[in-house]
Amino acid sequence: MFFPSGRVYRKMVPFRPANPVKADRARLRKHRRNLNGLGSFAAQRLVARDRFKSVNSGTRQWIQRLRGQLKAACHQGRCPYCEDNTVHQVDHHRPISLDPRGTFLWGNFVYACGICNGKKLHKWHVFDPATSTNQKALDPLTATLADLSLPPVFIDPRREDPADFLKIDLTGTFTLIPRYPAGSQEAIRAIFTRDQLALDEGELPAHRKRAYSYFIERLDRYTQAKAAGVATEIARCRGLVMEQDHLGVWREMQRQHGSVPALTTLFGLAPEALTW
């Protein structure tokens, strides 16, 4: 391998787990009904976390199955937020301390590492309808249903592709930068999400750069194997790319292949790699 152990690359990738089986969907529905049965929103907020914890910490087969499905959606068992650490926590995309309706909602579950889950916490911003680009922080004690219906700022990896909002500067800093113009709603969402998860902190850009070098080297070897017609080496090089952590860096290379000269050349020799 080209990297020392303990390497850290952080980006953020879409999260698309398979749907639970019918019986498990029914179990989630039952828990939602029980929580709704408490009546007031405030009462539900008070117990949501404990109720989820009690179900999630159990050894019931169905919850283990759901956790397995969430984990299976993580490339190489890595966190979809940072692409680095091993996943082991169910994160509620929309914090349940604010909105208990998402406590047992499959579409609100993301599997994450403890670091990202901890950074995300209960912080939740929405766009102020009066301005469309001003953010409003919601407070778990006072947020109303009307507040919760406002467009959220944090990118939702279940329904959106974070790479549509953030790109890696492949030619220089290897930091994450917004794809959209400064001041746009998309740019505000990109910056908020990146900063909340601290995806550009410390050595992370340098580690992304190293991942980039690895992919370049693999693609270069692939083109050499292709020119020489060595079928086993062709398959091996492709396999190594797809098995590597941090496919987000690779996906970004595919996206930017037309504007980075080294990538234009390599993908020009192996255009099929644009669809890997």
Ligand SMILES: [Zn+2]
């Ligand atoms: Zn993480």
